[in-house]
Amino acid sequence: MSAAVETARAAAPPAIEARGLCAGYGGREVLSDVSLTLGAGEILCLIGHNGAGKSTLLRVLFGLHRPAAGTIRVFGETLPRHVPAALGAAGVALVPEGRGVFPDLTVEEIFGLALWSAGVRASEREERVEEVLGVLPRIREFRNRRAGTLSGGQQQMVSIARALLTRPRALLLDEPSIGLAPKLFQDLIRPIAALRESRGMAILLVEQNVREAFAVSDRVLVMKSGTFIFEGAPAELSDHARLMELF
Template identity: 40%
Template structure:
């Protein structure tokens, strides 16, 4: 597999607080990679820095062989970086279809392709097809999260980054959402980088993973290796047992 995303010595923060401290990680084409770690470990900061919402203090971000240092955030979506931020951030006063159209803005010059992709996504997410003319602000939490994912997919990303997509969802909705992610990865070959607190569920889906603490990688390996690692078990054992029950 070819290297799609690589972070080398990445440091970033907010004011005088350093959230990333020399972070090194990578995602290969076609992989499903999960980022685990406690609150404040730097997971969300990693996503924001890659997508260009936060400027790094030092280090390098390479995407598909291109250094992103001088690429503004608004252009990165057009290069194939899709970001579903924590909290969904859909447009509540626009309909489902209007939200999807806005998601296709980076590739708006390819109108026919965008329409085809929209129709494919409505097949993948049939609940959105049922709600196509409904205002996004009236959707349930699970439907809103599906819309956030579908909107990011409208630009045809090579890498989809998701930050805590299960946050605030009922267990059945979490299972439904992760079922869609599994299908997108397995059937459509989508490369995924996932930040998730539900470690057991995430590791059952992922190929590989990293555990972050204080802005650095402290454990990395295949999903199976992480599940068997005593350090991961010590941090997530209760959650793993609860999710497996």
């Protein structure tokens, strides 16, 4: 990372700062006093066993699930209403697990809907699309096809591209490698990670493909049973035995 980017990161408030989050479903606690800081321009990887609370944490951070306790600040501010529309307007985007593309719409139509819902002026929409296609150029090959006819990897590209159309300052990615071959995931995640350099975008990456995730991350958090049990640099978990101890 360049010195200029490092200086800008140091001066900027955290992209997301959560303190004391508690959340659950139907009286069952899933998150227990969780605190997290996603620094400006940082790539933070969150790993943990199935059911550890990772997806619930992302849902809370993006305003899809209301916590029972805790506070969340976005780019140094507390939003009047912590809901997806307000998060999107503030510059936060979520790529959910499972892709969530509309199968009967073409990729072009999905992009148009995303740009319209984000309030992007018609005169700017083609520029936004070309910008995203520069990051994920393979989408050009199938941009006129219906999403339901695409492979899992192609659908994942569309899901990520849809989020990038809003030019987010912070991107939350929930298990983007599910159903993808390791090489395809590598081809997908590296250009996304490069946006940290070109735009200063912060990324919170929930991922089980630790090898590729660690290769692009600055810091790792390990979650178990709704709490964090490790925080450190990816190199600290390069020993597979040490990683397995945490699971």
